[in-house]
Amino acid sequence: MPTAPQTTDELYQALQENDRRPYGRPRTVTAEELVDAAEQFAEPVPLVDALFELHEAYTYGSEPRKSPVVFARLLTLFDEQPDVFDERRRHTLFWRFKWVAGALRELPEIPLASLRQWLKEMRDRYEKAGLGLQPYYGEAFQLAVHVGEDTTLAYELWAGRPRTRLSDCEACEIGELALHHLAAGDDERALGAWEPVLAGKESCQEEPARSASYALLPLLRTGRIDRARELHLAGYRGCRRNPSMSREVGRHLEFCALTGNEARGLELLAENRSLFDEVDSPLDLFDFLTGVEVLLQRVDHLGHGELPAAGYAGRTWTVAALRAEVRGRADDLAARFDARNGTTAHTGRRRARLDRAPLLESLELTLRTRGLDDVTPAVPVAAPAARTAAVVPESLPELIGRARELDEQGHPDAQACWARLRTLVAARDYAHPDDPAVGPLVQLSADLLTDEATRAGEKDDFATAAALHEEAAGLYEDAGVPGDAAIARACALFAAAEILAQGEGVDGTEVKVAALTDAHASVVRLHEETSGLAPYQEARLLRLRATALGMRLQTSGSEEHVAPVFAEVDLLHAFATRHDLVGQISGALLLRAGTYALSGDLPAAVTGIDGLLGRLKEHGPAWHLPRALGLRGRLQIGLQDAQAAHADLTESLRLAADWPAGVVDAARLHGDLAEACMHLGRPDEALRHLTRSAELDLRGGSRTDAFCTYSNAAQLCLDLGRVEDCIALLDSLLAEPDVTAGELDDRLVAQLRLTRARALHAGEDLKAATAEFVSLAAESAGWDDDPGSHAMIAAETAVLLGESGEFGRAREVVDQALAAHARAPRYEQLSNCLRELARLQAQQHGSDGLADALAHLAEAGRIADEARADGYRARGRSLDTALAYEHGRVNAYAGECDAALAALEKALTLLGDPGQEEDHAGEWAECVRLAGAVEGIYMERPAPALNRLDAAVSRLTALGHTEEAEPLASLANRLRDGG
Known part of the structure; x- marks a missing residue:
């Protein structure tokens, strides 16, 4: 808190602002400071209110040791100055007797006799005040459950009594009833009792999130799997990173462990790492740690004990090490509670959770399905999935010869050979064969550099690729193999051109075209100046020449660049045919079809691909089939035959699974399939392909592409109304290390957060949505290069503040939006914002809000005038029509019927005939x-x-x-x- 409040008005304003903060240390520290400030005033009422705020912060911030101390001060003030407590404050005081009872239960150092004495104090106070005793019996029942006593009588004394004004809310009482049935082993009866809460008909601050966490396993046991998945997504979001709901977080971790979602469990554990240190309640911590141990035990049993895990601050943990630490701490807590209570209830409950077997082998919880293998650092070269793995010769000379032979053919199995050779050469005891057929070590070193450069190029790391190819070319020259040196140098030229082609700027296209033209000319010269080339080497140079011109055509789209590509492709095809180089023949035909496509002749491109597919099935190479089918699928999308495209792309993916990763761009195939699915009206299937495409890009190192695709997937998910899926997906992405470290493009991260904020709003979590929008509006205010986006974000933020009734803050944000709009007009967004604020003001405040509402509409009118003068046309109804209609609504809410009817008549005139x-x-x-x-x-x-x-x-x-x-x-x- 920057400065202490100097007046009671400032104090109450600070209390109101603190109430908007989430529970946790920042809110609690501010509440402590406000109590100190309140003590300076002569009036006792502000101190009472500040103490109530601090008591709430301790209770929901999981600090039960401090909660009773604050309540004792309040009780003393009540006894000394009862007139200070009006009806509302008196009600609050007696309500919070229950909070103190709960806090004392959570502390094993408090003797059981003291807990019972507090319940007696509560009963005496209630009877003296003439209050019903149902709340007292409710606390007595919960103490019996906690201790592990026979709860039959305690349950009847509580549940059989009528509710009072001080009874727990309906949602909380339903939760306790359901837990009673659950403890008796009656899943069906428990779920029946829970239904009003789980369906959202009864709720409170902690419900339905609390009940959802306990209902997960009963739902699975009774076969309600989809409902369990739904409640996991929504319920987890309601308790994540909340110290007072750490027990519930532990239940969600347990649910992940028992449904084959161990990787998601580790992800959620990382997100809640702060709870290890922030939870001050021993009982909450006991439940949380037990849930953590269920997860870690499962991961360890699956053989992944060495995986990293998020645990206590100050050291790096593996799953196995953290499991041992958690086990020791949780065992100690169980023993302390059992010693205090004189039972073995907590040890028994803990053992029952740890002994549970998985309930499902696999349950797809989120759109981003990941396994424990995905948590392990990615292996550079993936083994073939369906086809028999490549046979790697044991003999070193045979291995080197086989690697080079496969490489000449462009065969994917060369990857496995080079990977094995890289390991062998790196060993200290490596001895290079003295064999003329193998060549010197320097030649093998060049081979390995070339393979590494190829991998770098596939990841678009062209700077590394160019440097490695140049280094390899020098080594090849030292080894006396000029043909290989020429190919390496040509590849370096091509990679250098790719670097220039990636550049941006005013003359970006011209720079790219010039770079590719120069690269082509350089490769032609290199080709002409190098003698003694083997056929496969000459074909590779011809392929590079044709590819350079193909990329130039793709960049420029110029008709004059079409013929040169066909000329080079014809040279390659003729040469490859003459020397029976099947891989290069296929490559030439792929290039030819692609050139037809770039020139706009899609039917010719499809005809070419059809011919190529026939040849591939007869002559091979088989690994070109998925690539050719993928191209035909994209062409079919262009020809608007989505069904044919879907068939081709699906078959391409099936065949791609037979080959090592990287042979076919599977991420692109999934992306293309998503597009085909959207054309076919199958958005849910499209969503699956989008997320698969993004995850493949993420694992392949193309992180920006991956996050862009995931962003599209999240938006589609939101459009489909799958709000919780959307939020869960974005939460997972925003927890990625490079996002939290600020290494990903900030605008891309902002887009992910914006979609998440909209999803929160769609899910009716107005408080969380507003907080995210306010944060984004503040950040985007600094986007001097993109004021239009700030205007859009600020406009949406203002509307949410209006929905929350915070019209003062909304006005401030609207002013920011208008200032940004002046630099980069966003007519429709600003008009929508101002009209909506006007409606909300009139709807919430009636005639008292009319003046402010009309002021908003006047600004919307000025924006409509600006738009008209600028020739802007709205996507739907005109801004003038929308404005006239809103004048009608606003005046109607304010009771100004004549003005409302006149405005609606104007709107109807502007709308004209209803039409078709x-x-x-x-x-x-x-x-x-x-x-x-x-x-x-x-x-x-x-x-x-x-x-x-x-x-x-x-x-x-x-x-x-x-x-x-x-x-x-x-x-x-x-x-x-x-x-």
Whole structure:
């Protein structure tokens, strides 16, 4: 807190601001400071309110040792100055007796006799105040459950009594009833009791998140798997990183461990690492640690004990080491509680959780499905999936010869040979064969550098690729193999051109075209100047020449660049045919089809690919089949034959699985399949392919591409209404190390956060959505190069603040949006924002909010004028029409019926005839309906209102808009019935 409040008004403002903060140390520290500030005032009421805030912060910040101390001060103040406590404060005080009872249970150092004495104090106080005892019996029941006593009588004394004003909320009591049935082994009865809470009909601060965590395993045991998945996603979000809900976090970790989602469990554990140190409640910590141990035990049993795990701060943990540490601490806590309670209840409950067997072998919890192998650092070269693994010769001379032979063919199995050779050469005792057929060590070193350069190029690391190819070329020259040196140098030239082609700027296209033209000319010269080339070497140079010109055509799109590509492709094809180089023949035909596609002749491209596929099936090479099918699939998308595209791309992916990773760009195939699925109206399938594409890019090191694809997937997920899936996906991405370390592009991260904020809003988590939007608005204010995005974010933020009733803050953010809009106009977004704020102001405050609402609409009017002058056209109805309609709504909310009806008449004039379009007809019908309601109900003029409505119904019906006419007919019938 920068400065202590100097007045009680400042104190209450600070208390209000602190109430908006999440529970945890920052909120608690501020609450402590506000108590100190309140003690300076002569009035006792501010101190009472500050103590209530501190007591709440300790309770929900999981600091039970401090909670009773603060409550004791409040109780003393009540005894000494009861008049200070009005009805609301008195109610709060007696309500919180229960909080103290809960806090004392959580501390094993508090004797059991003291817990019972506090319950007696609570009972005496309630009886003296004339309050019902059901809340007291509720605490007595919970103590019996905690201790492990027979709860039959305690349950009946509590559950059999009628509720009072001080009873726990309906949601919490339902949770306790369900847990009672669960402890008795009756899953069905427990889930039946829980239903109102799990369905959202009853809720409170901790519900339904608390009950959801306990319902997960009963749902699985009773076969309600989809419901369990749904509640895991929504429930976890309600308790993540919250010290007072660490028990619930532990239950979600346990759920992951028992459903084959150990990798997600480790991810969630990392996200909640702070709980190891922030949870001060021994009972909460005991439950949390037991859930953690269930997860770590499962991972360890699966043979992954050496995986990294997030644990206590100050050291690096493996799963096995953290499991041992957690086990020791949890065993100690169980023993302390059992010693205090005189039972073995906590040890028994802990053992029951640890002894549970997995309930499902596999359950897809999130869109980002990952296994424990994905947690392990990626292996550079993946083994073939379906085809028999490459046979790597044992003899070193044979291995070197086999690697070079496969490399000449472009065969994927060369990867395994080079990987084995790299390991052997790196060993201290490596002895190079003295064999003329093998050549000197310097030649093998050049081979390995070339393979490494190729891998770097596949990851778009062209600077590394160019340097490695140049180094390899020098070694090849030293080894006396000029043909290989020429190829390496040509590859270096090509990689250097790729670096220039990646550049950006005003003349970016010209620079790229020039770079590729120069690269082609250089490779031609190198080709002509190098003698004694073997056929496979000459074919590679010809392939590079044709590829350079193909990329130039792709960059420029110029018709003049088409013929040179075909000329080079013809040279390659003729040469490869003459020397029977099947891989290069296929490569030439792929290049030819691609050139037809780039020139706009898609049918010719498909014909070429069809011919190539026939040849590949007969002559090979087989590893070119998935690539050719992938190209045909993309061409079919271009020809708008999504069904054929889907078939080709699916088959391409199936065949790609037979070869090592990297032979085919599987990430692109999944991306193309997603596009085909969208054309076919199968968005859920598209979503699966998008997430698969992104994860493959992520594992392959193309992180920016991966996050962009994941961003698209998240937006599609949100569009499909899968809100919790969207949030879970984005939470997982935003927890990635390079994101948390600030290494990923900040605008891309902002886009992910923006989508998450919108998803939170769609999921009706207004508080979390508003907090995220406010944070994004503050950050984007510094985007001097992109004021338009700030205007858009600030506009959305203002609307959410308005929905929360914080119109003062909303006004401040709107001013930021307007300032950014002046630099980069966002007419529609700002107009929408101002109109919505006007509606919210009038809706929430009626006539008292009319002046501010009309001020917002006046600004929206100025924006509409600017848009009209600038020739801007809105995507839907015009800004003027939308503004007129909003004037109607706002005035109607404020009771200004004449002004409302006049505005709606204007809106109808601007809308014109309803026409054939459904969207336009719907807007027209809604405008008529509101005008009819204002005139017929609020102005009590049913006759003209009925004339308006009947005419509109007839017009809509004649145009075939029967659905749009129904609300108008319903309102007309209501008016006729006198309602």
